[in-house]
Amino acid sequence: MPRPNERDSAISEVISAVLMVAITVIIAAIIASLIFGLAWIPGFAANPVTAERAGSAITFTNHGGGGIEELQEIRCWINGTTPGVDHYVILGTAPGSTAVNANASASDDWVIVVGTFHDGTVQILLDRQI
Numbered sequence: 001m002p003r004p005n006e007r008d009s010a011i012s013e014v015i016s017a018v019l020m021v022a023i024t025v026i027i028a029a030i031i032a033s034l035i036f037g038l039a040w041i042p043g044f045a046a047n048p049v050t051a052e053r054a055g056s057a058i059t060f061t062n063h064g065g066g067g068i069e070e071l072q073e074i075r076c077w078i079n080g081t082t083p084g085v086d087h088y089v090i091l092g093t094a095p096g097s098t099a100v101n102a103n104a105s106a107s108d109d110w111v112i113v114v115g116t117f118h119d120g121t122v123q124i125l126l127d128r129q130i
Contacts, residue, residue, distance in 0.1 A: 049074065049091065049125045051111045057102045058111060058130060064095025071115040074125065076101055078109050 048068040052059050060076040062068065074091040078101050089099040091113070113126035 047126060049076075049113045051076070051113070051126060051128075051130050053104065053107075053109075053130050056104045057100050058104045058109065060089065060091050060099045060101070060111075060113065062091055062093065062095055062097040068095075068115070068125075069093055070117060072118045073116045075114050075116075077112040077114065078103050079105075080110070080112075 048063050048065055050061050050063065052061070058076075058078060062074065068074075071093050074093060075088045076091050076099055077088045079087065087101065087103040089101045091097055091099040108129060110129050111126060112124065115123050115125045117123070
C-alpha cells in the first residue's frame, strides 16, 4: 500500500480545523440568537384576560403576566367596539382584577378586550364568542 506523503496529510488536518471552527461559530450564532431574541415585545403569548358568562352578565378577569402591567387601560366590550356604543367596562391592569358587564344578551355574545399602552398603541387581548 502506498504511503501518503506529508503534503496530503496536512491538507486533511487544515480542512478538519476549518470545519471545526465553522461548526463552533454556527452553534454559537444559534445559541446567541435564541438568548438575545427573547426580549419582551408588546404582545401576549397566553390569554391574560378571560371572560365567563353568568346569565346576562359577563365577568372579565385579568390573570396578569406577559407584560400586561404595562397597559394604561383595558376595555372589555360586548358585541362590538362601535364608537357610539358604551357597552364596555374598564378592567384594572393589576393581576386579579375583575369587571362585570351586565349588557349581555341571553347567549352567543361576542366579547372583545382591548388594551391601550402608555404610548397610545392598542392591542386586542381577547376576541371570541361566549
